[in-house]
Amino acid sequence: MKLEQIDTPAALIDIARMQKNIARMQARMNTLGVAFRPHVKTTKSIDVVRAQLAAGARGITVSTLKEAEAFFAAGVTDILYAVGIVPSKLPRALALRRQGCDLKLVVDNPTAAAALAAFGDQHGERFEAWIEIDTDGHRSGIQPEQQTLLDVGRILHENGVTVGGVMTHAGSSYELNTPDALAALAEQERAGCVRAAERLRAAGIACPAVSVGSTPTALAARDLQGVTEVRAGVYVLFDLVMRNVGVCALDDIALSVLTTVIGHQEDKGWAILDAGWMALSRDRGTSRQSHDFGYGQPCLLNGTLLPGYVVSGANQEHGILAAVADGEPAGDIAQRFPIGMKLRILPNHACATGAQFPEYHAVAADGSSTEWPRFYGW
Amino acid sequence: MKLEQIDTPAALIDIARMQKNIARMQARMNTLGVAFRPHVKTTKSIDVVRAQLAAGARGITVSTLKEAEAFFAAGVTDILYAVGIVPSKLPRALALRRQGCDLKLVVDNPTAAAALAAFGDQHGERFEAWIEIDTDGHRSGIQPEQQTLLDVGRILHENGVTVGGVMTHAGSSYELNTPDALAALAEQERAGCVRAAERLRAAGIACPAVSVGSTPTALAARDLQGVTEVRAGVYVLFDLVMRNVGVCALDDIALSVLTTVIGHQEDKGWAILDAGWMALSRDRGTSRQSHDFGYGQPCLLNGTLLPGYVVSGANQEHGILAAVADGEPAGDIAQRFPIGMKLRILPNHACATGAQFPEYHAVAADGSSTEWPRFYGW
Incomplete structure (x- = not known):
């Protein structure tokens, strides 16, 4: 797929x-x-x-x-x-x-x-x-x-x-x-x-x-x-917490959450995502570190980082993507991130984020993917 | 059961x-x-x-x-x-x-x-x-x-x-x-x-x-x-966040996490539980409210509240039970909470905590329980 x-x-x-x-x-x-x-x-x-x-x-x-x-x-x-x-x-x-x-x-x-x-x-x-x-x-x-x-x-x-x-x-x-x-x-x-x-x-x-x-x-x-x-x-996937600890770079992080833009609040500079805390997890491990990545670091579908943006808030099935606090107001949010656009979010903590999903989609270099099941519970 | x-x-x-x-x-x-x-x-x-x-x-x-x-x-x-x-x-x-x-x-x-x-x-x-x-x-x-x-x-x-x-x-x-x-x-x-x-x-x-x-x-x-x-x-189960909002009492909360004491650090006043954030969830919704319940409110197996104690920390499969910050040091922690003792933890957020489990154990008034399956994913 x-x-x-x-x-x-x-x-x-x-x-x-x-x-x-x-x-x-x-x-x-x-x-x-x-x-x-x-x-x-x-x-x-x-x-x-x-x-x-x-x-x-x-x-x-x-x-x-x-x-x-x-x-x-x-x-x-x-x-x-x-x-x-x-x-x-x-x-x-x-x-x-x-x-x-x-x-x-x-x-x-x-x-x-x-x-x-x-x-x-x-x-x-x-x-x-x-x-x-x-x-x-x-x-x-x-x-x-x-x-x-x-x-x-x-x-x-x-x-x-x-x-x-x-x-x-x-x-x-x-x-x-x-x-x-x-x-x-x-x-x-x-x-x-x-x-x-x-x-x-x-x-x-x-x-x-x-x-x-x-x-x-x-x-x-x-x-x-x-x-x-x-x-x-966690070394096997790495995450934003490990990046802040200093043992990996952002482009070593192998786990991301694929999400779709489902709405906007243009006056606030928000794009609404279909990845909330149920998908990203409630883990805010970077909040106490040198760089707070909110609920995750947005990237384009091809993996290109979007360093001026962050997932600044999350409800159960809604995430809020916004410009970082010290960045310029995202006046063009709806043009930059149109309805239906797919993004990838790098997670704070790979163990917590992975646990929210019944399966991984393992993506090969050619962009094709295979399902790798995972389990949960005790 | x-x-x-x-x-x-x-x-x-x-x-x-x-x-x-x-x-x-x-x-x-x-x-x-x-x-x-x-x-x-x-x-x-x-x-x-x-x-x-x-x-x-x-x-x-x-x-x-x-x-x-x-x-x-x-x-x-x-x-x-x-x-x-x-x-x-x-x-x-x-x-x-x-x-x-x-x-x-x-x-x-x-x-x-x-x-x-x-x-x-x-x-x-x-x-x-x-x-x-x-x-x-x-x-x-x-x-x-x-x-x-x-x-x-x-x-x-x-x-x-x-x-x-x-x-x-x-x-x-x-x-x-x-x-x-x-x-x-x-x-x-x-x-x-x-x-x-x-x-x-x-x-x-x-x-x-x-x-x-x-x-x-x-x-x-x-x-x-x-x-x-x-x-x-969330009204159906309620949780500690709702208690702080003021729409339920602690004894209205219908969801709890059953856990076992698995160790101690007596000099720190800690009992170690087998419910970490994987079971309790990473949701710390009460941290911004009038009463911070940490990772959850401990109760005895029969539901009796233990108001002097809190789950003060959590790793993936370990929780730390300790006396509340302004309480007296729990010098008797290992006697009060011996290895193998079962406790119940009231959660911050019922939606987040429930999501960590493949099933609920629905407990009747006589203490018997039935499995109620739940699902996850998208």
């Missing part, structure tokens, strides 16, 4: 840009001598994941058991479920392992560790758990020097659960925007996670895997001594 | 609250002497829509052609597609009408009106269009006194398109929070839309329907002289 024939709003993936992003990340990981385990929560699309695996990724990271089930059904077996496990989710995890899925679970507290061990014992299943480490204070995990780390390690190790490794995610990297700050955080992430592994090993717990990552730290890391693998998700 | 057995995160609808909200709105419309056409974009669920129709609603309003197609397939025939039509969407609209759907389209400009007339002429179909009126300057529509109103009316009327009515949506009502201000806007919405109908009728164009509405103005209107029908969507 050609771009002009796709019903709007629609989520487009520029295949060439995506492949370039995949190749760039994989090349960095190869240079740094670590395995790469992409976080597939960004796209939830087997077509994208196949491209990541074909480029050299080893295993995947998921954010939900539904992702684990869907990608295992599609043939991926090495899966890290990177959200802390709780007892109520263990039956689904067990079912996956019994079907042959090499599913690794994550724990960061003694209660969950003990529950996992008891459940495994009860069902005769040797689970594999990775211990989550907190290296930047932004969310979950055990700090490398905490006693709890060894407590959790021992509960698992002594009660029939394999301690497969330690993992951390320096999500505070999204708040940085200079190469030096990102490199420093990448080193902090590396050092903290390696230290945690060393403490476990010193206590007699093997801990083979040392897994770190976020897109910014993965691309900024200068050395990954002691790390065995890196995880990252 | 009992609440305790539902995998988290999950979207719950409290059936009793929903039925009370439906009855309240329908009773007001009956008192005001107007028909009620619910906007089904809020839930996209036939089970909810059947309850609205059973209570007396006449026809539905939709925000996408997919909604029109899905609800027509489920037996609803009187459908207003309330987003301005563009030529590329006319084939799907035609297909619906040819199958017997009484689909009404919306236009607010001469270009779309002329394209609709030409398409109808080309395909031998007499379409029905309603003209969108701008009564509060917040989005789309033609102002009641503009010459364009008569231009559009004549293009339709003289070229084989039935002018079925005028419609307006005073969406700026979401920015108000007093009964008098809401009543004044409801009157402005009524008066502007009635005036537009009168101008069209004076020009010899029948314009039978005069359709107004938003949840706040529908509930605040004191008189609807000249109006034939009202539209509203």
Whole structure:
């Protein structure tokens, strides 16, 4: 199907840009001598994941058991479920392992560790758990020097659960925007996670895997001594938040929302789009960054940026395209953007925007497109 | 299924609250002497829509052609597609009408009106269009006194398109929070839309329907002289934004997100939840209102409010529950909210939060639940 024939709003993936992003990340990981385990929560699309695996990724990271089930059904077996496990989710995890899925679970507290061990014992299943480490204070995990780390390690190790490794995610990297700050955080992430592994090993717990990552730290890391693998998700498509963080350029962004001009308010300088927040998502991640892109950056259908314009507002199925605040009033808005004109909007956050769509339209260099289904829910 | 057995995160609808909200709105419309056409974009669920129709609603309003197609397939025939039509969407609209759907389209400009007339002429179909009126300057529509109103009316009327009515949506009502201000806007919405109908009728164009509405103005209107029908969507579930607007209480909110405590950061006073922004949505609509509810208001599993706590942060699949900023530090966070504890989170915006889920779990008074599927996409 050609771009002009796709019903709007629609989520487009520029295949060439995506492949370039995949190749760039994989090349960095190869240079740094670590395995790469992409976080597939960004796209939830087997077509994208196949491209990541074909480029050299080893295993995947998921954010939900539904992702684990869907990608295992599609043939991926090495899966890290990177959200802390709780007892109520263990039956689904067990079912996956019994079907042959090499599913690794994550724990960061003694209660969950003990529950996992008891459940495994009860069902005769040797689970594999990775211990989550907190290296930047932004969310979950055990700090490398905490006693709890060894407590959790021992509960698992002594009660029939394999301690497969330690993992951390320096999500505070999204708040940085200079190469030096990102490199420093990448080193902090590396050092903290390696230290945690060393403490476990010193206590007699093997801990083979040392897994770190976020897109910014993965691309900024200068050395990954002691790390065995890196995880990252949004790098595969990139977005305006990552552009502001400084790890991609606008023309690296592989995801856009195809939209149609459906009206105007000429006295206000507005063109009304059929992409509102349901299509663009409510994510306003760039509002706290150096460049606020509103609800997204408009481009022509061929991808040419329209730097003087922004999606300044959004209702559920209406977006408002206007000149940027410091730009000249768009007195010619209806002539510049006539009814029926198609545009593409670069999103603030690829994970949030993609989630609004049942499928991507993957666009090849010749402008033809293929549907890549994606799923949602838990 | 009992609440305790539902995998988290999950979207719950409290059936009793929903039925009370439906009855309240329908009773007001009956008192005001107007028909009620619910906007089904809020839930996209036939089970909810059947309850609205059973209570007396006449026809539905939709925000996408997919909604029109899905609800027509489920037996609803009187459908207003309330987003301005563009030529590329006319084939799907035609297909619906040819199958017997009484689909009404919306236009607010001469270009779309002329394209609709030409398409109808080309395909031998007499379409029905309603003209969108701008009564509060917040989005789309033609102002009641503009010459364009008569231009559009004549293009339709003289070229084989039935002018079925005028419609307006005073969406700026979401920015108000007093009964008098809401009543004044409801009157402005009524008066502007009635005036537009009168101008069209004076020009010899029948314009039978005069359709107004938003949840706040529908509930605040004191008189609807000249109006034939009202539209509203979010009233069916309500949410924290509507509570701040002043048209519902916290215990009217029928939608909540069921979540599980999966970890803690005790030194920060955090409990980590498995409901992040993917489940709660990125909508932070209360951030600009009198009471900022963060990413949502926590409640116990039985619905009891936890007023000292808030979901203060959210990553994709992690939410952070903490004491409110001016509350006492939650030093007992891990004891108060142990691993595995289930909570319910009232959402900022029911339309945005519901959209993240493939189904609702509709909860009856005895705590048992039934799945009500919902759909997404375009």
